[in-house]
Amino acid sequence: MLTITKYTIKEMVKKRAFLLIAILTVGYLFIYGYGLSLAFHNNNQVVNNTPNIAKILLESQLLSAGLYFSNFIVAFLIVLTSVGAVSGDVESGAIYALLYKPLKRHEYVLGKFIGLSIIITVYSTLLFLSVIGLNIAFGTKVYLGLGNVFRALFFFDLGPVVLLSLVVASSSIMSTVNTGVLAVMTYGIAMIGGILEQMGSFFTDATSQGLSNVGIITSLILPTDVIFRKMNAELLTQNTGLSFLAQGPFGGTSQPSPAMFVYIAFYICFLLYYGTRKFEKRDL
Amino acid sequence: MILETQNLTKQFDGKGGFKDVNISIDSGMVFGFLGPNGAGKSTFVKTMVGLLYPTSGFAWIDGFPIGTIESKRQIGFLPENFKYHDWMTGKELMKFHAELCKMKNPYKKIEELFELVKLKGHENKKVKNYSKGMQQRIGLAIALLNDPKVIFLDEPTSALDPVGRIDVREIIKRLKDDGKTVFLNSHLLSEVEMVCDEVAIINHGHVIAEGKLENLLSKNTYVEMVISDYDSQLIEKISKLAYNVVFKDGKLTFKVKDKDSIPNIAKTIVDSGAKLYQLDSKTSSLEDLFINIVGKDEDVC
Ligand SMILES: Nc1ncnc2c1ncn2[C@@H]1O[C@H](COP(=O)(O)OP(=O)(O)OP(=O)(O)O)[C@@H](O)[C@H]1O
Numbered sequence A: 001m002l003t004i005t006k007y008t009i010k011e012m013v014k015k016r017a018f019l020l021i022a023i024l025t026v027g028y029l030f031i032y033g034y035g036l037s038l039a040f041h042n043n044n045q046v047v048n049n050t051p052n053i054a055k056i057l058l059e060s061q062l063l064s065a066g067l068y069f070s071n072f073i074v075a076f077l078i079v080l081t082s083v084g085a086v087s088g089d090v091e092s093g094a095i096y097a098l099l100y101k102p103l104k105r106h107e108y109v110l111g112k113f114i115g116l117s118i119i120i121t122v123y124s125t126l127l128f129l130s131v132i133g134l135n136i137a138f139g140t141k142v143y144l145g146l147g148n149v150f151r152a153l154f155f156f157d158l159g160p161v162v163l164l165s166l167v168v169a170s171s172s173i174m175s176t177v178n179t180g181v182l183a184v185m186t187y188g189i190a191m192i193g194g195i196l197e198q199m200g201s202f203f204t205d206a207t208s209q210g211l212s213n214v215g216i217i218t219s220l221i222l223p224t225d226v227i228f229r230k231m232n233a234e235l236l237t238q239n240t241g242l243s244f245l246a247q248g249p250f251g252g253t254s255q256p257s258p259a260m261f262v263y264i265a266f267y268i269c270f271l272l273y274y275g276t277r278k279f280e281k282r283d284l
Numbered sequence B: 001m002i003l004e005t006q007n008l009t010k011q012f013d014g015k016g017g018f019k020d021v022n023i024s025i026d027s028g029m030v031f032g033f034l035g036p037n038g039a040g041k042s043t044f045v046k047t048m049v050g051l052l053y054p055t056s057g058f059a060w061i062d063g064f065p066i067g068t069i070e071s072k073r074q075i076g077f078l079p080e081n082f083k084y085h086d087w088m089t090g091k092e093l094m095k096f097h098a099e100l101c102k103m104k105n106p107y108k109k110i111e112e113l114f115e116l117v118k119l120k121g122h123e124n125k126k127v128k129n130y131s132k133g134m135q136q137r138i139g140l141a142i143a144l145l146n147d148p149k150v151i152f153l154d155e156p157t158s159a160l161d162p163v164g165r166i167d168v169r170e171i172i173k174r175l176k177d178d179g180k181t182v183f184l185n186s187h188l189l190s191e192v193e194m195v196c197d198e199v200a201i202i203n204h205g206h207v208i209a210e211g212k213l214e215n216l217l218s219k220n221t222y223v224e225m226v227i228s229d230y231d232s233q234l235i236e237k238i239s240k241l242a243y244n245v246v247f248k249d250g251k252l253t254f255k256v257k258d259k260d261s262i263p264n265i266a267k268t269i270v271d272s273g274a275k276l277y278q279l280d281s282k283t284s285s286l287e288d289l290f291i292n293i294v295g296k297d298e299d300v301c
């Protein structure tokens, strides 16, 4: 299994345009940083030294937006690099020479999953820390305690791992193309569900309840959005209990329940179990 | 018995594949598995190496049921559509597969194998940039990495040049000398004829002939004689001992099931007072046998 993990990482580094991703990521961060510098600079001129709630709200909004799109980029990269995790080898026929060996099929799938998880987590962590770093560097007034940042980082990395478990499981069962379609559509559903749930807070009881139910259902299908909101909450809620949670589509007004996190743990385990089990029984 | 199957069957939704195959192969044999396109050869091999799950029946490799880790430790396999992770160099690819086989110190073996399959000097080239034949060669090297007891080769020479084919033949002979068992899928009959001890012929998923190559071939010994001073009684006698008897232009031709009946027939001729000038016997080639058997099977179907 570790061999598969090792070579999955090697393959990503050698084959999957790692340099290109690195360069474009730097470009993305540069533009984001430029935006921050303009926004923050502008603010400083208008308002005097005292921290002002409106300004903090704006800045936390910018922070959330930066993280939201970073999260989106990570999801995109997962889909692009991992849809063929298993199905690619099956479709090319490279799998034949691997699986006649004394290597259990679930070891192969889990090895791939672990390898991809490591890469994605490293990338997602770097991206997260860069976004936070840029905000701090440009003098954000949002309070970012070390504890908050690390708890948020955990959830920022958890989302991609959840998506990856769906992609790898699907890739073990279906073709690369179908996995791609499934991953993109499910991710879209989770996203729209999350937005609808957020909007629920603007409405009266019945509508709000309805929208919130939609959100719950979509986060059961793929809990990436709910994890993102948890991340936002962890980042922006201070120890005092005072919250600077931004409203709006990137915000985290409605927070997931603890039961949701039990579900998420179960979700990852179940998908990997189901995917490997199907793969074990499959004719290749 | 290093390899044994019992009514092994693999069908795809009730179609294709192969059915009720009973084969047993002794250790150290080179076994040829022949059949026309789509007969079920590759399906059989893929089932034996655990890539496909049999629909019914059983099979063992070195006593271990197929598909188990223990049986997989005994085997090497060169797939029909050999395709490898081509972003690695040849050496990296071999190292990767060696690690999968949990080999401790594979470097010496890898070097030996590069030599054996004549890829020396190409170790550090990306497999992507290998020619098709070179890719098949490295596939063969990978199949031999873990020093397997049984090696399944699915059309190992399909991409090779004539020299390469001879090389593979030599490698197979060497494996046999080392006491390995080779299971060779092929429709290159001359190749099979040169290296195999035993063969089975499969058509439409059924094994229609199986046995030692020499026995199968001698079933179809073709004899030509030049005789004179014979009578019709003699022809009648010979017709009882042989079949397909034809007499034309002083030449008598017939087929015998068993080589041992040839001296018998010669004695009959001489005893009858006829003169025997010439006797030629030819065992038919595997090709004749193949065309004959598969052709007959097609007629039945
Ligand atoms: N995955 C599959 N699904 C359905 N049918 C299959 C599948 N694989 C093989 N078959 C069928 O099983 C039969 C045997 O195929 P197989 O590949 O074993 O033939 P083969 O003897 O290796 O032929 P060739 O000489 O062309 O390599 C064919 O009729 C084929 O259509």
Ligand SMILES: [Mg+2]
Pocket: B041, B042, B043, B080, B154
């Ligand atoms: Mg075949």
